[in-house]
Amino acid sequence: MKNKITKEDSRLNKLDKSAERIGMGGNLIPNMTEEKYKERMQKRKEVQTQRLKERKKEKGLIIVNTGQGKGKTTAALGMGLRTIGHNHNVAIIQFIKGGWEPGESLAFKIFGDKLKFHACGEGFTWETQDRNRDINLVKSSWRKAVSYIKDPNYKLIILDEIIVAIKLGYIDEDEIINGINLRPELTHIVLTGRGASEKLINSADLVTEMKLIHHPFREQGIKAQEGIEY
Amino acid sequence: MKNKITKEDSRLNKLDKSAERIGMGGNLIPNMTEEKYKERMQKRKEVQTQRLKERKKEKGLIIVNTGQGKGKTTAALGMGLRTIGHNHNVAIIQFIKGGWEPGESLAFKIFGDKLKFHACGEGFTWETQDRNRDINLVKSSWRKAVSYIKDPNYKLIILDEIIVAIKLGYIDEDEIINGINLRPELTHIVLTGRGASEKLINSADLVTEMKLIHHPFREQGIKAQEGIEY
Incomplete structure (x- = not known):
């Protein structure tokens, strides 16, 4: 190649x-x-x-946003916003849910039917404290994701934090790679989460590593703020 | 320190x-x-x-999204979306304009008065082919930006591609750094663009480098697509 x-x-x-x-x-x-x-x-x-x-070819892309830094999910959301601006439908499946109601989901309502949003699970591993329930929720979200992936009415599918779900051993990476290849020719899929494997990176068309350049003293003691973290 | x-x-x-x-x-x-x-x-x-x-402190943050990779502007947009979800106002000033009508600006209409969007200039340097006009447009956009920065009604100000405007020598970096420090205590400011200087990085609270992990053969020949690039 x-x-x-x-x-x-x-x-x-x-x-x-x-x-x-x-x-x-x-x-x-x-x-x-x-x-x-x-x-x-x-x-x-x-x-x-x-x-x-x-540059005249059109192609549904597999996009991976990974790395320890900020902006993996927010960049995917921005892409969703643009796609809706072009009058296409977008589906977001959130595989690992934060402990708070995210600002995204409040903003999403405004888009009505153009945007489908599914939050999987009830919080981080330390909220549920139950592996089996977490695994079942991830698996059922994945089934939902596959139905959107196959549906030609959706131009962009965001699999938010799915890479973390893979890393936690909740779902098999090969199953994900096979699943995203079921998409119609012009559907884009974004996968987010830190710790993307070599294999996943090699399956993608475009990979961005969000790299945090630390300012430890400036970050210390500052709480999660609206718009920034949630 | x-x-x-x-x-x-x-x-x-x-x-x-x-x-x-x-x-x-x-x-x-x-x-x-x-x-x-x-x-x-x-x-x-x-x-x-x-x-x-x-972590109990609240603070208006200076956020820099830089690097050669994708996601600098889209991550800022996602933050804007979240902020609006929390019912705050957002202003976006775009310092370097692409050659096409962006999907963002179409999507923005739906937010009405909660989101102000100003596109500076008429395109890349090779579109205008006129340095002086470009400089004047950047300067007038910066004046507009400062008025939003000072206005406590705006929670988040996005200075899109302003780092490129600095790099092209269109506006003085110190002027920008002084200007963003005029913000009210709890206003966040995002600056995007490749090539942030050491000085700008040191002035910020949170810096993310978007790093492109290349897939040159997969990217070749593929045109700019809706939702992905614009």
């Missing part, structure tokens, strides 16, 4: 390099004349137009 | 270590009896309750 470079790929690589060479513009070379600047940006514009032309 | 460890910090550190020692539970030690499991999760629950009690 890694060695198969198509003609199309090499055309795209060339365009990417041209774009890089021309640069982003801006005010970084202030002694460049306006005329010269305009000319350069004109060239960049031509490269951009070519780039857009070359 | 780094050496100042308060009593409160050391209590929090102890609790964090206890939580780590007890673990998250789940199905990872399947030969543990149900009774033993319940007991362990009971202990973890006690630690969690203590943790929540210790």
